Amino acid sequence: MSETTATEKRSWRETWQKIAMGSALTSVLAVVAALIVGAILIAAADDQVQKTAGYFFARPTDFLWAVCSKVGSAYAALFQGAVINFGAASISEAFAPLMDTLSMSVPLIFAGLGLGMGFRAGLFNIGGQGQIIFGAIICGYIGFAVPMPPVLHMIVCVLGAFIGGALWGFIPGALKAWTGANEVIVTIMLNYIASYFLAFLLTLDAFQVPDSNVPVSPLIQSTARFPSFFGTRVDLGFVLAIAAAVGVWYLMERTTLGFSIRAVGLNPDAARTAGMSVPGSTIWVMVIAGGLAGLAATSQLLSSASATLTAGIASTFGVDAITVALLGRSKPLGTVLAGLLFGGLRAGGYLMQVLTDTPIDVILVLQSVIVLLIAAPPLVRAIFRLPDPERRKKKREKKALKAREAVA
Amino acid sequence: MKLELREVTKKFGDFTANDKISITVEEGQIHALLGENGAGKSTLMNVLYGLYQPDGGEILLDGKPVAFAGPGDAMAAGIGMVHQHFMLIPVFTVAENVVMGHEPTGPFGIIDVPKAREIVREISERFGFEVDPDAYVETLPVGVQQRVEIIKALSRQAKVLILDEPTAVLTPQETDELMQIMRQLKSQGTSIVFITHKLREVQEVADTITVIRRGKVVGEAAPTATQEELASMMVGRAVEMEVEKSPAKEGDVALSVGGLSLVERSGRALLEDISFDVRAGEILAVAGVQGNGQTELAETLMGLRRATAGSIRLDGQELADKNVHEIIDFGVGYIPEDRSKDGAIEEFSIAENLVLNQTRGEFSKHGSLRMGLIQKHSKELVEAYDIRTGSSNAELDTLSGGNQQKVVVARELSRNLKLLLAAQPTRGVDVGSIEFIHQQIVAERDKGTPVVIISTELDEVKALADRIAVMYRGRFVGIVPADTSREDLGLMMAGIMPGEKEAANE
Structure with missing residues (x-):
């Protein structure tokens, strides 16, 4: 009797510890902390708040009311723009913001998955931007210049995006594997090369609208477009992104290649001694990660009727995806959730600016604060007064050891 | 100087690393602290050296209670420690290493190198070490580096010297020389606490032996005790020093x-x-x-x-x-x-470690891992090799060193x-x-x-x-x-x- 209660108590405690100490909670708390910082900024930038602060000691309620109403309305607008619009006339209109969020999260999920794989393999791949651009170059060229029947065209474009990104991932992977070149520096430099290479291509006649001098490609042909669902902004791209997340999970957790990749990431010496090829793993990871990042380009090129290949095609997805991967703890599910959050921030940010006159830069601050807190888990623990997981872990180990010894 | 530990207790959470340990080291004595890895020897010495704060008990020097907030206090009180892993800077000379932290300085804070050299030479001569003050530490054999550590401690007027597993890195000849140095130090009145798990060395050099097991003192022994007696005190049961084995039946x-x-x-x-x-x-x-x-x-x-x-x-x-x-x-x-x-x-589970180099074979099919088989395999091996763990899906680093090694052995022999x-x-x-x-x-x-x-x-x-x-x-x-x-x-x-x-x- 007493034994079962003790076991129950222990398992309950361990579960709690897992939640509390596990990095997932750090991620959630980082987001919460970022929202608080964002609220302070939103309030501080508001005229009404500034005015009421002037006579704070005379009528503090005015000030507090101004802060609450400002922050409340800004975040309400953010929510309304990202998830659901209660004032809409129809259900499909009410959920249109959520559809926007899903669609905006697609490139972040693709690129985040790729970068996260690299992180788990011990490779700090900063080259998401360049890999997206290269995916876009090949995908885009096939999309506007090579006529093909409908479904086939789309499939070839998607493959092209993967291959383009994979190629741009292979270069730093091979340089690292064969010469030991630092992947951080190589990928950063390759971002610039990809970016200027695209700018150069767009000056060529082959990449421009005939008889035009504007550095913008012709429209992507409609045969290559993703089918959308029920006329919303969500299309096959989102399904592919989720499928890619499942695929990455399976690859990392259930295949021998993923086993080697994780082993090499955690302990290259032991992996080598176990007969795994460290250079091989490095190259594979960079190729697959690059390909996934390349797929991010499809959402820019194949999701809209007016899509063209332009110099700004990759936006800041490559950089944002680093944050997404970090916030998602480099795991597929986490990356999807983080991608949705960031997609939501992007989607809701516009409405927040329009409705409440809140600068959209606040969104950028939110993202930056999240990165800062993720990168410094002790800071998050200090803010929320959480115990140190390392110490807890040691303690748990010692307790387990003691229990075992007592049994033996 | 006489060092006394009275009922020193150190807890990590609810784990008691040191449980009311009492030890007395007389002046000019070599006191061996004998125990298995993880018995709590190093924790005790870290308490003594001021790296950990004790949860109970007291430390007395010459009968006076002392409290150390850090190694600086311990050093000032005359306690020196030679760590198992040397705390030396390889590209500095012997003299520079010895005075590091307490550099004799001339005008404008410039290090007085001749003075530093003199300190090394003086101590070397007093104790019969042969150490060149101007040699770069990286060029010295391990045994001599250890001597540099000892000189470093002595240069700070250490009266009690703690040697933490000093022979782990030495050749048999160097070990003999170290024993000689320890006797020399003892004859000049330095007390030595000698931490080890090697029985022969203890018998050879110690005046008093304290055996520690699972954070507790299990007993004191005289150097005349046999190896079997000491070993059984350490592990709590008689251990076969020899492996039982029949003559080899050799084939081709x-x-x-x-x-x-x-x-x-x-x-x-x-x-x-x-x-x-x-x-x-x-x-x-x-x-x-x-x-x-x-x-x-x-x-x-x-x-x-x-x-x-x-x-x-x-x-x-x-x-x-x-x-x-x-x-x-x-x-x-x-x-x-x-x-x-x-x-x-270490971050992989026990089950994963048990197939670490075998995923190319029976544990995979068409490039996918056979999770069921891996689980079954690990359960069997955990059982057969007596790997002490709650679950074969626990991370390897939750195991003790011996059990981790059993995982490796099990994997290879299975x-x-x-x-x-x-x-x-x-x-x-x-x-x-x-x-x-x-x-x-x-x-x-x-x-x-x-x-x-x-x-x-x-x-x-x-x-x-x-x-x-x-x-x-x-x-x-x-x-x-x-x-x-x-x-x-x-x-x-x-x-x-x-x-x-x-x-x-x-």
Whole structure:
């Protein structure tokens, strides 16, 4: 009797510890902390708040009311723009913001998955931007210049995006594997090369609208477009992104290649001694990660009727995806959730600016604060007064050891 | 100076690392603190050195209670510590290292190097050390580096010197010299706390022995106690110092290594013309002082390094030009000398570690892992090898060192082997696990597998070997029968064949 209660108590405690100490909670708390910082900024930038602060000691309620109403309305607008619009006339209109969020999260999920794989393999791949651009170059060229029947065209474009990104991932992977070149520096430099290479291509006649001098490609042909669902902004791209997340999970957790990749990431010496090829793993990871990042380009090129290949095609997805991967703890599910959050921030940010006159830069601050807190888990623990997981872990180990010894 | 610890208690959470430990170190005495790895010796010394704050009890120096907030306080009170891993800066000279932190300075804060040199010279002369104050530490042998650490402690007027596992890194000759130095220090009134788990050294040099087990003092012993008595106090039961094993039933030659050489690009030879045969059902132990090419030999046999010349034939198959995974898949089991670096992945689960080098074979199908089979495999091995864990899905680093090593041993012995190569198979492992691992290795031999053991522990070599090869500077000095005397083996470890010495003397 007493034994079962003790076991129950222990398992309950361990579960709690897992939640509390596990990095997932750090991620959630980082987001919460970022929202608080964002609220302070939103309030501080508001005229009404500034005015009421002037006579704070005379009528503090005015000030507090101004802060609450400002922050409340800004975040309400953010929510309304990202998830659901209660004032809409129809259900499909009410959920249109959520559809926007899903669609905006697609490139972040693709690129985040790729970068996260690299992180788990011990490779700090900063080259998401360049890999997206290269995916876009090949995908885009096939999309506007090579006529093909409908479904086939789309499939070839998607493959092209993967291959383009994979190629741009292979270069730093091979340089690292064969010469030991630092992947951080190589990928950063390759971002610039990809970016200027695209700018150069767009000056060529082959990449421009005939008889035009504007550095913008012709429209992507409609045969290559993703089918959308029920006329919303969500299309096959989102399904592919989720499928890619499942695929990455399976690859990392259930295949021998993923086993080697994780082993090499955690302990290259032991992996080598176990007969795994460290250079091989490095190259594979960079190729697959690059390909996934390349797929991010499809959402820019194949999701809209007016899509063209332009110099700004990759936006800041490559950089944002680093944050997404970090916030998602480099795991597929986490990356999807983080991608949705960031997609939501992007989607809701516009409405927040329009409705409440809140600068959209606040969104950028939110993202930056999240990165800062993720990168410094002790800071998050200090803010929320959480115990140190390392110490807890040691303690748990010692307790387990003691229990075992007592049994033996 | 007399050092007294009274009922010192140190807890980590609800784990009690030191439970009311009381020890008295008289002036000019060598007090050995004997215990297995993890018994709480180092924790106790860290409390004494001010690195940890005790949760109970008190520390007295010459009868006066003291409290240390940090190592600085401890040093000021006359306590010096020589850590197992030296705290020296390799690119500094001996003199610079010795005065570091307490530099004698001239005008404008410039370091007074002649003064520093003088300090080193003065202490060296007083205690009969031979240390050149201007030598760079990185150029010195390990034994001399240790002396630099001791000088460093003495230069701060240490009256009580704590030596934490000082012989772990030393050759037998250097160990003898250290014992000499310890006696010298003692005769000049320095008290020494000598932490170790090596029984012979304790008997040789200690005045008093305190045995610690699981954070408690289990008893005091006189240096006259036998090794068996001390060992049984350490582990709580009598331990067989020898492994029970029947004479080898040797078969045909299975492993045949010929003219194996490994030369670095710089031209330095790490292995020179090594040749030996191992028969099926026989254990060949490679003895020698650490750093004489044993690591390189193991790595070359495993394909982790490419031999410059020579052949490695196992069951008629040439392995010298094969890759690591081909050699593993051919049936060579390998227990690497550094478990946490090469042998296992601490963040992986026990189950994953148990198939770490076998996912190319039966544990995968069309590139996917067979999770059910991996689970079943790990449950069986956890049971068979008595790996003490709550779950085979727990991370490896939740296990004690001995159990981690059992995971590696279980993984390698659980498949059909054509050769077992085990380097330092029981390093950092508790006595109970040592015994178990030794039995498993002998059992593998009795199945008819040729076994090569590489070990720097002479006790282990003597316990396991059917024949002993001794390595010195990348060469085999000779291969001798298992009953060769320790003295002769010691000579061979210094590169001298016993017969040759007599011949030279004539």
